[in-house]
Amino acid sequence: MFVDTSKEVRDPDVSAIAALDEPTRRRLYDHVVRQSSPVSRDEAAAAFGLARKTAAFHLDRLAEESLLDVVYERRSGRSGPGAGRPAKLYRRSTKQVAVSLPDRRYELAGRLLAQAVEESDVSGEPVRQVLHRKAEELGAQLGEQNRTDVFDLLERYGFEPRHEDNSIVLANCPFHVLAREHTQTVCGMNLHLLRGVLSGLDETELEARLAPGPGRCCVRLQPAT
Template identity: 85%
Template sequence: MLVDTSKEVRDPDVSAVAALDEPTRRRLYDHVVRQPIPVSRDEAAAALGLARKTAAFHLDRLADALLLDVVYERRSGRSGPGAGRPAKLYRRSARQVAVTLPDRRYELAGRLLAQAVEESDATGEPVRRVLHRKADELGRQLGEQNKTNVFDLLERYGFEPRREGDVIVLSNCPFHTLAQEHTETVCGMNLHLLSGILNGLDAAGLQACLAPSPGRCCVQLQPAAQEAV
């Protein structure tokens, strides 16, 4: 899920992908995720012909990047005094890593659309009305849970904000392909999401307005006293 442009924001997914750029680390990752049970440092080192210290270093780096989970088990099956210390083992993390450039957030859109369809089917309320409400609720949650400035939160969620006078223009649409094919539905969802974010952040001086323009998001943030374009 945005950013003060004077600060560097490191996307954890980008960091995870960068961790796999090192050839030995990538080989270890591929080996671990193909195994049916967690793998020890000794097992990984023997399988790939590496020194144990080298394998341990790279496995821990993969764990630091949240690409692998660490578990501790006694492989002997023994317990109690004399059973020895549990071994440090590695297995695939449940975390999903996805990097797109420019930043896209199709999973977020998919969840909102699925929730809207399910609630509409259950209640009979028009699906678009439900979608707008769900988007506004999510935006409020994001704003309330990430008390920061508007730029930081918008940057975090891929909108690439920049100022043009007293207006904040969003240079990227995180839902670009969907918005191209289903413009009215997705842009309406986006408008209510951003309105919710502003409310969650208590950014009373700004309002989200539809202002379609080629090469940018269909929504921009204008001074609250200014009429929507």
């Protein structure tokens, strides 16, 4: 799931947000998402006094960026022969778009913490112990699902890895604010997450260790002992 930084990579969320920088397109997007039912090209064009072709162009661009979903419905209420072709309609996409610089992954942390609390409540196992196990399981899944170089995987998830001697230093913590305020809990979670990643990738030459320092993630990947 990570990418080689030597190559130009299209981030779909960045591209989606960039698409909204065009004023007419942004107005059309805002109009569609405020409606209680899907909007046709003709309705969108009429709302802003645009040519139908212009409205269609911008609506389709928003759909290409997954900001709007396309549905087809017959507005006449009739069906069968003679009912005409279904109209192409647009509505808000179910996709959530977010961009953070530097990269942050608070949703991932929140999901792990919520799972740990819920399972602990049922099983009686200490929350922190459950959290570490859940984090390691998730890390292993990420590694298994994205068979690639560990450096590339870390880059894709926003850790900003850098080679330092024989180790990999992580210049960015995707859980920065949480780690600053709840250091022991979040750094422990992060450590086990990255141990799981190494396991999922069958990476035996590196191990994840806590090595906090100013301006970097609390975890460091160093040669296995």
